[in-house]
Amino acid sequence: MESQRSDINEAIEASGEATLEQANKKAKEKIDSFFNVRLDIAVTGETGSGKTSFVNALRGLKDNDEDAAPTGVTETTTEPTDYKNPTMPNVTLWDLPGIGSPEFKAKTYLKNVKFDRYDFFLIVSSGRFRDNDITLAKEIKKKKKQFYFIRSKIDHDVQSEKRKGINKEETLSKIRRNCEEELKGIGNSNIFLISSWDMYEFDFEKLIDTLESELPEHKQNALLQSVPVCSVAILEGKVKMFHKIAWALALISGAIAVAPVPGLSFSSDMAMVGSFFTSCYHSFGLDHKSLERLSELVNKPHLKSLEMSPLVQELTQMSSIRLGASALGEYLCSLLPVAGSAAAAAISFTTTREVLLKGLDALAEEARKVLREAGLE
Template identity: 85%
Template sequence: MESQPSDINEAIEASGEVTLEQATNKAKEETDSLLNVRLDIAVTGETGSGKSSLVNALRGLKDSDEDAAPVGVTETTTEPTPYQHPTMPNVTLWDLPGIGSSNFKAKTYLKNVKFDRYDFFLIVSSGRFRENDIMLAKEIKKKKKVFYFVRSKTDLDVQFEKERKGIDKEETLSNIRRNSEEELKGIGNPKIFLVSSWDTSEFDFEKLIDTLESELPEHKQSALLQSVPVYSVAILERKVRMFQKAAWAVALASGAIAVAPVPGLSVSSDIAMVGSFFTSIYHSFGLDDKSLERLSERVNKPHLKSLKMSPLVEELIQMSSLRLGASALGVFLCSLVPVAGSAAAAAISFTTTRTVLLKGLDALAEEARKVLREAGLE
């Protein structure tokens, strides 16, 4: 390892592997995981529990948005219905029929909804958890899959208790938690999250995402974190750290391509990877026009709609293309020299691409922080 350029040694160390070949393979896997890994989330519960609204909230949508899952006081979902994330098509939320409805009895429910396709289940209730919820959780547990209980419409409960009974927010939340734990005592130690699909910055929504991220398989974690809406500075900074960690993998995958002595191959591949990386960040940080429009309406600050971040992404990609193109000749000439030249080409490509990625990430993160300040969500 000592004979290799120091940047390559650094990349190997960042990967946690021993050899350049092992590090490169891991980089390719992590890059693919960042951009392409599938995540299928099942949202279930009794009819009228708020399943569809939760599906919309997890996709960063309002119930009234054009692509939102339909909601209503009666059962609007008659079969498992997939809803792709609006900016991450590899993430799908499945709005499942209400458990206990005439076509989906609790005992045969999992078979009917094709249980194996989902990574985990969110069991939703807008009031007390009932026998069907418990039966479903036990069946999921038998099949060794993960489930979480979500108490929806918590904002309405808090408002009702305050207006009608004079009970403050913290006491109401404490009562709901205690009652929910009592209702689900047959499950063991159930994980219960109190949420509002209308305002994901309130209550346990962030705690739910934290728990899901920590308990999902590693290759699924980035898909979840990228897909959740930016509702606080804390979630934004977690996304920033995720992309910072991923930058080495994208850069090293680029370095592996640079070893091949084909004119233009490295720089064209680098530009494609950089473009995909920046586009993923742009959507994940909620800087696209639709996300800014939804944020503007939620916090009642119309001027946020006029912010246009797409020119920044285009500028970053253009500047990156110039920077990567400037290093292309050195990469190509090094790649012509057997062994040592290949390592040098990989080092040049790795260093240049990583620098470009991190600088672009910093620029987009700063814009996202400004947006949150403007929205009053610091």
């Protein structure tokens, strides 16, 4: 019991607050922000730049998936169109019309696409960046929002140059130099070489690292939850993020346990645990659609036959037994004045934290195994 109280005191201290009630309030704000904060990403560029395929790739979808944004050889986007992340509907990618089209002239583009609703802009080009791209970047900069240049279809360029006897490194170096030359008037421009077909190659990880470093913390969490797992570094970033959320959920559990209401602590804890495991499952790319896409990208068909949902069910069932076993003790403690409430909070905090972290570790290890099987360590 003494170690449990020490754990919860350590968590309260780490929150920067003086009491469990204050720490709980802060934890609730963190959890609300984690699961509900909006992130609106604008993807724009000229017709044929590959921006719609890039939108699909960021959502973890193939162009021919049922919920994918429509693509084509001509401009298919005639107005700003929102596409929700399949597992995080509060993260929205906006496929904007090609700049320079008759309805969206460069000078009035930002006004017509409702500039203020986006957190940042991704400007996509499949060849050289055009005057319209540069004009747009300058206007965004004037309005003090972030923008990033995406040079798309890099896999095509690499293959094309390979046929001429030019290796991958030389091709990428040449393209990067050309982009920097075209954009030298912008100042501190961010350029990322991306293949929407193969997000596991080139600069996708660098792009996510850069966005994370420049977004506010609550927006960082939304971004990191939603992006596909395409490297060990991105996966470990997600694990670290969920580890922090587990502590916040455990603090909330401790505060709820103080109330002497039969069954309240158990039902609340189970709801939190179920939501937490489901979020990890999707964010780590363990759902069927993510595994299917990965198997196609790395040409390893057996990956799509992996079935991870039973693991979530198993973890939830084990958690139910563990949480149920401690629920009676929490309730009995909560009936005692002052000291009993503290004891109930300590038991609930420690038990819930252990359950969450054990499940997190199990799901993270399965995700690491998938990356190893895919050859993406």
